[in-house]
Amino acid sequence: MASDGNDPDEALLAGVGRGDPSAVRTLLDRRLPRILALARRMLNDSGEAEDVAQETFLRAWKQARAWKPGAARFDTWLHRVALNLCYDRLRRRREIATDTPPEQVDTGPAPDAGLIGADLSKRVEAALAALPPRQREAIVLCHHQGLGNIEAAGLMEISVEALESLLSRGRRALKASLADLAGG
């Protein structure tokens, strides 16, 4: 996906390439939380999410000196690298799961109802984790990461119509599994 020539990270990235410590810090402040949140929601595992975020930025540091402005927005590039790393891990999990039956995630209401705070958060996280990965990816990119439909579809290498289908199916499934919370 080509950049529109107005990449807000371009100057920072040049600073990173020169070894400017303040550019490194600012770029991490701006982008690391987004990438870590993306990996966490895709993988539902804090340790793996941290590994993915770390590897993504290590690759970014290698690219910093050779970064070609205009080829892609840096944020889009980061998302692409992080998503690829997430899918590597999800694939590995599937391979392992062929030998070991996966633990079923119970996304239904807790027997004692009245969920608050952390419990509610866990319910939502479990429901998101139970979605097929592509539906989860579509929802995380559009809802949580706030990407536009064209950018999200480009990252997923699908059409906007296919993205909308994934979003719609994913939200329907979430609505059903969280019906007791959504009151619907």
Add this chain to the structure above:
Amino acid sequence: MVMMTLERFEDLAQTYGGEIARWPEGEREAARALLAENAARLSPVLAEAAQLDRLLDLAPAQRPDAALIGRLIAAAPQPAAVGRRWIAGLGAALGLSAAAFAGIAVGVAVGRPQAAAPVVVAEQPVVTAVDTSSALQDALAEPSEL
């Protein structure tokens, strides 16, 4: 402005959620117009979608901890990399000078055993100093370009 059907409005709410601002840019204006004309029917559609949005917002994000940030800062390109190139340049210059000095010293010592060290030692520093200062200038010039 392209007209929007009620069905398309409902589809968009179920797809992108209850905030029209997050719908595809090209359809927002038509959606707002349709909502204004059909508020009684479409407001509940948006409210229901927004309810799921709020639940989705509860999916935990993870804040980077200090250790991760520290590792990434340590691994980032460092200004010291520039310093290392400077030192490498200086080291190479000094190494060449030392080698030249040693070579001449050995040559003279072999050729003129009696005159050996004092003469060579007296002459050689001049050669060494010139080479080193030239290499030093080259090496020193590098950081200023960055």
